[in-house]
Amino acid sequence: MLNRRSSIHLFHNDNAITKIINTRVLVVSIVLLSVSLVGCSVQPTAVVPATQEHEAPTKQGARMSVPQQKTQKAYEPSARTNTTYLSPAAQELVVKAKQYSGSGDSVSALRYLERAQRISPRAPQVYLAMAEVRLQQGENRQARQLANKALSLVGDDDDLRLATEQFIDGL
Amino acid sequence: MSKRKSSKPKGHRSPGSEHKSTHFLQKLRPSNGLIFKLIVVFLVVTLSWVIYLDAVVRAKFEGKRWEIPARVYARPLEIYDGLALNADNLQLELRALGYKRTIKADSPGTFSHHGDGLVVYSRGFLFSDGRESARRVAFSIDNDVVSRFYVAKGEQNEILRLEPLQIGGIYPAQKEDRLLVTLDQVSGGLIESLLLVEDRSFENHIGIAPLSIMRAMLANMKAGRVVQGGSTLTQQLVKNFYLSRDKTIVRKATEAIMALLLEFHYDKRDILEAYINEVYLGQAGARAIHGFGMASQFYFGKPLSDLRIDQSALLVALVKGPAYYDPRRHESRALERRNLVLSVLEEEGVLSQSEAIIARGRPLGVIDKPSYSTNRYPAFIDLVKRQLARDYQQEDLQSEGLRIFTTLDPQVQERAEKTLKSTLASLSPKDRDLMLQGAVVVTGSESGEVAALVGGAEPKFSGFNRALDAVRPIGSIIKPAVYLSALKQPDKYTLVSSLKDEPFVLEFDNGERWTPRNFDNKSHGTIPLYQSLSKSYNLSTARLGLELGVDEVSSTLRLLGVGRPVNIYPSLFLGATSLAPFEVTQMYQTIAASGFNVSVRAIRSVTTSSGEELSRYAYEVDQVIDSNVMHLLQYGLIGVAKEGTAKSVYRYLNSDLTIAGKTGTTNDSRDSWFAGFSGDYLGVVWLGHDDNRSTGLTGSSGALKVWGKLMSQFPQRPFDPIKPSGINYRWIDEGTGNLTEDGCSGARFVPFINGSEPEDAQSCTSGFSRARHWFNSLF
Numbered sequence: 001m002l003n004r005r006s007s008i009h010l011f012h013n014d015n016a017i018t019k020i021i022n023t024r025v026l027v028v029s030i031v032l033l034s035v036s037l038v039g040c041s042v043q044p045t046a047v048v049p050a051t052q053e054h055e056a057p058t059k060q061g062a063r064m065s066v067p068q069q070k071t072q073k074a075y076e077p078s079a080r081t082n083t084t085y086l087s088p089a090a091q092e093l094v095v096k097a098k099q100y101s102g103s104g105d106s107v108s109a110l111r112y113l114e115r116a117q118r119i120s121p122r123a124p125q126v127y128l129a130m131a132e133v134r135l136q137q138g139e140n141r142q143a144r145q146l147a148n149k150a151l152s153l154v155g156d157d158d159d160l161r162l163a164t165e166q167f168i169d170g171l
Numbered sequence: 172m173s174k175r176k177s178s179k180p181k182g183h184r185s186p187g188s189e190h191k192s193t194h195f196l197q198k199l200r201p202s203n204g205l206i207f208k209l210i211v212v213f214l215v216v217t218l219s220w221v222i223y224l225d226a227v228v229r230a231k232f233e234g235k236r237w238e239i240p241a242r243v244y245a246r247p248l249e250i251y252d253g254l255a256l257n258a259d260n261l262q263l264e265l266r267a268l269g270y271k272r273t274i275k276a277d278s279p280g281t282f283s284h285h286g287d288g289l290v291v292y293s294r295g296f297l298f299s300d301g302r303e304s305a306r307r308v309a310f311s312i313d314n315d316v317v318s319r320f321y322v323a324k325g326e327q328n329e330i331l332r333l334e335p336l337q338i339g340g341i342y343p344a345q346k347e348d349r350l351l352v353t354l355d356q357v358s359g360g361l362i363e364s365l366l367l368v369e370d371r372s373f374e375n376h377i378g379i380a381p382l383s384i385m386r387a388m389l390a391n392m393k394a395g396r397v398v399q400g401g402s403t404l405t406q407q408l409v410k411n412f413y414l415s416r417d418k419t420i421v422r423k424a425t426e427a428i429m430a431l432l433l434e435f436h437y438d439k440r441d442i443l444e445a446y447i448n449e450v451y452l453g454q455a456g457a458r459a460i461h462g463f464g465m466a467s468q469f470y471f472g473k474p475l476s477d478l479r480i481d482q483s484a485l486l487v488a489l490v491k492g493p494a495y496y497d498p499r500r501h502e503s504r505a506l507e508r509r510n511l512v513l514s515v516l517e518e519e520g521v522l523s524q525s526e527a528i529i530a531r532g533r534p535l536g537v538i539d540k541p542s543y544s545t546n547r548y549p550a551f552i553d554l555v556k557r558q559l560a561r562d563y564q565q566e567d568l569q570s571e572g573l574r575i576f577t578t579l580d581p582q583v584q585e586r587a588e589k590t591l592k593s594t595l596a597s598l599s600p601k602d603r604d605l606m607l608q609g610a611v612v613v614t615g616s617e618s619g620e621v622a623a624l625v626g627g628a629e630p631k632f633s634g635f636n637r638a639l640d641a642v643r644p645i646g647s648i649i650k651p652a653v654y655l656s657a658l659k660q661p662d663k664y665t666l667v668s669s670l671k672d673e674p675f676v677l678e679f680d681n682g683e684r685w686t687p688r689n690f691d692n693k694s695h696g697t698i699p700l701y702q703s704l705s706k707s708y709n710l711s712t713a714r715l716g717l718e719l720g721v722d723e724v725s726s727t728l729r730l731l732g733v734g735r736p737v738n739i740y741p742s743l744f745l746g747a748t749s750l751a752p753f754e755v756t757q758m759y760q761t762i763a764a765s766g767f768n769v770s771v772r773a774i775r776s777v778t779t780s781s782g783e784e785l786s787r788y789a790y791e792v793d794q795v796i797d798s799n800v801m802h803l804l805q806y807g808l809i810g811v812a813k814e815g816t817a818k819s820v821y822r823y824l825n826s827d828l829t830i831a832g833k834t835g836t837t838n839d840s841r842d843s844w845f846a847g848f849s850g851d852y853l854g855v856v857w858l859g860h861d862d863n864r865s866t867g868l869t870g871s872s873g874a875l876k877v878w879g880k881l882m883s884q885f886p887q888r889p890f891d892p893i894k895p896s897g898i899n900y901r902w903i904d905e906g907t908g909n910l911t912e913d914g915c916s917g918a919r920f921v922p923f924i925n926g927s928e929p930e931d932a933q934s935c936t937s938g939f940s941r942a943r944h945w946f947n948s949l950f
Contacts, residue, residue, distance in 0.1 A: 047255040048828040049315035051883040074919040075813035077806060078891050079900040089251030089329045107787070111300045114618075114775075114790050115330075119251065121617035122850070122893070130790070145792045149767055152798040155893045 083124065083155035090120040094129055101133050109133045124153040128164055135171070144171050221428060227413060228432045236412075236445065237461075238343040239351060239572030239780065243555060244335035245579040246620070246775070247296070247303075250310065251330040254317040255851070255886040258284070260582040261312070265291070267336050267581055269472035269538040279305040280472060287311045290323070294473060296334035299576070299776055299784045303332045315886030336581050337541070339552045343569040346457050350464035351572065351780065354444045356476050357463065360521070361483035362443070367515050368487055370404040374439065378405045378430035405430040408446045452486065453493045455540065460493075470498065472538040480522065481530040484512040485537075498537045506535055549633030550626030551579055554753075554773045557639070562786055563777070572780035577773050578620035580613075583852070583885065587611045587623040588630040590881040595628050595858070598866075598873060607866060609858040610637035611877065612756040612771075616853040616890070618790060619760050619769035624753075635861070642735075642749045643859060647707045647816075647870065648835035648844045649728070649746035651762060651804055654704050654712075655796065656719045656727045658803045661927035666701040666803055667908040672711035677741060687713045687745060690836065690869070699908060701921070704807040705815030707834060709745050716744030730795040732757040732768050746835060755846055756855045762804065763831075763848040765892065766796035799897035799924050805831055806922050809890065812847065816871050820847075823879030829889035830882070834870030841865055843873030850888030854878050898922045901929070909933045 086094060097112035110133055117126045131146035147168045154161045248264055250256065262272075265282050276283040276290040283290045288311055295305035306325030311318050320329065340348060354362075366373050372380045380403050402410070409429040414422060433442060453460035453469055460469045466486050467475040478486075488508040489496050498505035510531045517527035555577055559568060567573070591609050599607045611625040626636035635641070657664040672695040677685040687709050689695070694710055703711040716724055724744060725737050734757075738748035750758075753771070761768045769792055776787040808831035811817045816834045824830070832847020843858040843866055856874040859866055866873060894900070902918045904911040908929055911918050915935030 046827075047314075047316050047886050047888055048825045049886045050257045050260075051823065051825055074905065074917075075810055076920045077809065077900070077922070079894050079920065079922065080891060081894050084893070087251070087253045089249075089253065092329045107784075108300055110789055111787075115249070117790060118615065118618060118620075119249070119254075121615065142791055145767075145794060148794050149792050152765055152767070152794075152895060153893055161896075 081156040083157040083160065084120065084122040084153065086116065086120045086123045086125055090116040090123065090126065093119070094125065097129060097133070101136055104136075106133045106137050109136075122153055124150040124155075124157075124160060124164070126150075127153065128160075128167065131167060140171050144168060147171075221432075224425065224429055225432050228409075228429050229436060231413065232433065232437065232441075232445070237347070237349060237351070237448065238570035240340040240342040240348055241568045241571070241573040241575055242337055243339045243341065243552060243575045243577060245338050245577060245581045245584075247298070247335040248333045249330050250291070250308070250317055250320070250333070252310075252318055252320045255315055255888065256312055256317050257315050257582075257884070257886055258289070258312045260586070260885070261289070263585060264333075264336065264582050266539075267585075268334065269541060271538075276307065279477075287313050291331065291333070292324075293331060293333050296332075297782050298332070299778050299782060303334075306331060335576065338548055338577070338579060338581070340458075341552075341556065341568040341575075342458065347459045347461050348455075348465055349448055349460075349462040350468060351448055352462065352464035352475055354440055354447070356474075357447060358476060358478060358483055360480045360516075361463065361475070361478065361487065362447075363521050364480075364484055364487040364512055364516055365447075365490070366404075367519055367521070368512055369407070369490060370402075373404050373443070376403055376405075376434075378432075378434035379403060379427050402426075403430065404446050405433055405442055408442060408449055409433060411449050411451065412445070450490055451493060452489050453497070469541060470537050472541065479530075479533075480516070480526070481509065481513065481533045482536060484516070484530070485509040485535060488512050498535045499540060502535060509535070547631070548579065548584055548624075550630060550636045550638055551577070551584065551621070551624045551773065553626070553633065553636050554621065554624055554639060558773050558788075559777070573785070574778045574780065574782070576775045576778070578615075578618075578622065578775060579624075579773070580622035583613050583881075584623040584625075586884050587613060587625050587881055590884070591625050591856075591877055592628055592630070594877045594880060598858070598868065598876070605860075605864075607858060608637060608641075608861055609856065609874075609877065610641060610752045611854065611856050611881070612638050612752050613852055613854045613881070614756060614760060614771055616760075616763040616848045616851060617769070619764070619771045620775075621771060621773045622852065624773075637857065638752045640751060641857065641859070641861075642751045643842045643857060644747060644837040645750050645755060646746040646835035646837040646842060646844055647709075647712075648755060648759075648833045648846050649743070649748065650704060650707065650712055651808065651833060652727045652731060652758075653716045653719065653724050653744050654700065654807060655731075655800065655804050656723045657700070657715055658800050659727075659797070661800075661924040664700065665923055665927050665929075666699065666806060666921050667903050667929065668700045669697050669908065670700055670703050670711040671714055672696060672698050672703060672708045673714075674710060675714065677717070685741060687742075699905070701807050701810055705810035705813075707811070707816045713741065713744050717741060728758070730768075731761045732770075732795075746837065752855050752857045755844070755857075756853065759846045759848065759853055759855060761795060762801065762808070763853045763890075764792070765805070766794055766798050766801035767792040768795045797897075798895040802892060802895050802898050803922055803924070805890075805892050808832055808847075816869075817845065817847065817875055819871055820875055820879040823876075823883040825883075827889060828882075828887065829891055831890050832878075834875055836869040839865045840867050840869065843868040844870050845874035845878045847878060848890055849882065850890045852882065852885070852887060854882065856881075894922070897925050899925055899928060903929065904933060907931075907933065911935050 093112045093116040097109040097116065100112065101109035110130065113126055113130045113133065120126060127146045127150035131143045131150060134143040134146060147164055151164045154164060269280065271281050273281045273283055276292045279292050279294040281292050288309065290307065290309045292307040293305055296303050304325055307323045308320065308331045309323055310320045342348065372382065406426055409426050413429055414426060448462040448464065451459060451461055452466035455469065460466055463486055464475050467473060467478055471478060471482055485498060485505065488505065495501065496505045496508050513522065513527050513530050516522045517524060522530065555575060559575065591611050595607045595609055599605060606628060608628055610627065611623065612621065613623040614621050624638050626638045627634065674694055689709050695708055698711060721739055721741060721743055728737055733750065733754060735750060735754060737743055757771050760771055769790070772788050774788050777785045779785060809829060811833055812820055812830050817832055820830065828849060830847050830849045832845060835844030841859055841863055846855045856877045858868060858873040900920055900922050902911050902913050903909070903921045904915065905917045905919050910929055910932035912935050918935070
């Protein structure tokens with residue numbers, strides 16, 4: 001009797017949680033959408049082209065590196081804080097993924113998000129979207145991990161940071 | 172039906188019975204009673220023989236008819252605006268996929284390339300997330316970046332996903348390869364051609380057709396050569412399906428009986444479908460090409476349903492002798508026989524005269540032998556098999572026709588193999604016995620997906636897979652684990668903490684002594700922690716390790732993903748423990764992914780032959796190291812490449828391509844290591860001799876060369892980590908480790924975990940550092 005009652009309680013709690021989750025997912029999605037609109041104008045980290053002559057003459061290289069050694073300035077990191085946003089191609093895949101997760105097909109959603117991740121591996125939006133799908137699948141632990149990953153990449157985008165932190169708090 | 176029944180016993184009884192009974196008669200001269208008995212015995216024997224054959228025929232036809240090998244695919248190339256893509260590498264992949272370069276690229280499987288502009292007409296493919304239809308897409312490659320992506324034909328979206336390259340298969344023992352098709356996937360033209368050429372009376376005969384044998388003989392006499400065979404399709408199927416290849420009377424009889432039995436039990440359509448999938452049509456090394464479905468891919472690189480009449484006519488032409496008429500080796504023979512088939516179609520009114528003339532005028536149009544002819548990347552396939560073995564039985568892999576979608580990037584794999592081979596050749600002494608060996612693993616730096624895996628200097632031969640199995644001392648590439656263990660305690664250690672780089676002796680209880688030395692045999696006094704890492708000094712690292720303890724460092728190694736038990740002595744700090752290159756990759760994967768453990772994976776998904784997904788190996792992360800702490804280590808590892816032991820990598824790389832990494836050299840230069848990553852790729856290279864001889868190489872004079880040359884061939888993003896929220900950057904005076912200002916000489920921009928910044932500050936105008944620099948510069 002006691003067991004049954006507690007299970008009923010659990011069920012109620014689950015319902016309540018799902019409601020909270022749904023509203024939160026909505027908030028996050030809105031934030032993400034607004035973020036992605038901004039995102040298009042930001043330049044992603046530039047690609048460095050392949051070196052045409054990949055076997056540079058060693059002697060010349062050695063000669064060049066010797067004087068460099070003496071006057072070399074300390075390496076200066078960029079210490080960048082600007083968030084990497086989704087490229088338009090990755091954005092298209094994330095939108096498709098959201099359609100799938102919206103219709104309950106979380107497996108397809110993840111497939112699309114992994115394709116987006118390969119295109120924009122340092123865009124926090126991909127990981128947050130993955131976290132949402134994992135939550136939908138009931139995998140709270142992985143959802144939290146993915147949200148942590150998103151948080152580590154969020155940079156100076158305060159709205160996205162807030163959305164991610166709220167997501168984690170709600171788990 | 173009744174007709175077939177009655178004919179069945181007749182067919183087999185007569186020839187054998189006479190033969191055997193006369194044989195007995197001669198020897199025994201028996202009475203009438205004995206003859207009768209013998210006939211009864213013979214009937215019983217024959218009947219049981221037929222019953223046995225019947226069981227054989229039914230068991231195989233109704234059971235699993237064929238063992239279909241698993242097909243292993245590379246990752247599909249996705250093309251979109253902003254993709255880093257080198258046009259040469261793209262061409263390499265398109266050619267491997269069997270694409271033909273044409274002027275206009277106006278049919279599937281072709282591409283054009285004029286200046287920066289490319290047009291690719293894809294073929295389409297059934298992926299587990301849906302069908303990607305054939306599309307014609309134009310784009311530019313400007314400075315190794317794709318731009319102006321435009322879909323000229325087909326579904327409009329921003330990504331073109333090419334069909335994945337088949338890189339191998341997991342074959343059963345007899346190495347038959349086939350791609351099952353159903354009758355409705357076969358074009359009408361092919362079936363008509365097949366029946367007209369091989370078995371005109373197929374629709375009506377009962378398994379054997381004496382009349383058609385005679386007709387074939389007549390036709391052959393008329394043509395002056397063999398244009399038609401006498402056996403029915405059913406007999407041919409039986410021959411291939413159930414019997415050995417020897418040509419004895421008994422076998423011919425068995426073949427006839429079985430053909431009759433097959434026709435008795437089964438529908439013509441079933442028999443035809445089995446034939447179409449069974450027939451032998453070519454050879455690729457040890458792999459036998461069976462069935463029209465596989466042959467269509469093997470000769471034309473496209474599905475059977477897409478073949479033109481001249482192409483299906485060629486496949487029908489091959490039935491007679493795939494080796495003799497091999498269109499790749501005996502083009503004129505194949506062309507002649509194909510045109511003969513087309514002429515038969517014309518005679519029978521299947522083709523009009525003009526259609527036949529056009530079809531006969533076409534070239535054979537056979538593609539180059541596909542790259543999956545043999546397992547092209549045995550070391551990678553080896554990894555795939557090992558990862559599959561966790562979830563699948565070997566038997567299922569060899570027989571169920573599974574499709575395995577892997578992470579392999581054929582562009583990176585090809586370049587990695589060539590670069591390793593050529594660099595090893597340039598590093599090895601001319602003496603052939605001393606061939607240096609090596610291994611390369613390349614993964615996506617965030618995803619952990621294996622892009623390339625090379626197991627030795629001769630990558631096309633499967634053998635000792637050094638990438639997975641060469642467990643070798645790792646030397647200094649272990650050091651990040653030591654520094655990470657220190658940086659985890661921001662109250663005790665920062666990047667500018669002073670370390671003593673001076674000799675010492677450690678005596679163990681058993682009397683053994685440990686006296687580590689620097690590579691240059693010098694000591695460097697008191698140095699900041701970041702410099703000890705970038706210059707890979709052993710004395711300071713060993714002292715730091717002793718402060719931290721072996722347990723602490725080995726637990727960090729475990730967190731980074733090293734599963735193998737490590738050395739429990741302090742020599743661990745300098746890498747006196749052994750790992751395989753693949754295990755080192757896992758360790759550095761966690762560093763490249765900023766403290767998140769991602770398993771290094773070679774497989775994305777496994778589907779059935781019809782595309783239904785059986786398993787997926789999803790991206791999963793597990794944060795094992797705080798992002799702030801990892802950011803400090805990454806700063807140090809970038810320093811290794813910018814100003815430390817790996818500086819020579821910029822002989823090969825563009826200076827804008829920031830990378831992070833670590834060199835490693837073991838005792839007597841037995842092993843040369845480099846592990847490093849950019850924004851896109853993580854690569855681990857090991858060089859050494861299989862018998863542990865000295866290589867005479869350091870990490871930077873050996874493995875780093877391979878790494879640098881390989882990475883220089885791929886456009887990619889630099890490693891430019893975002894500053895985590897718990898990090899502050901400060902200007903530090905290199906000499907004192909005090910806070911200073913931007914622009915001061917000897918000032919260095921260094922990250923600190925909040926609250927761990929140095930407290931002492933010195934102003935650069937009042938401090939003497941600038942003055943000293945100015946003073947020094949006078950001389």
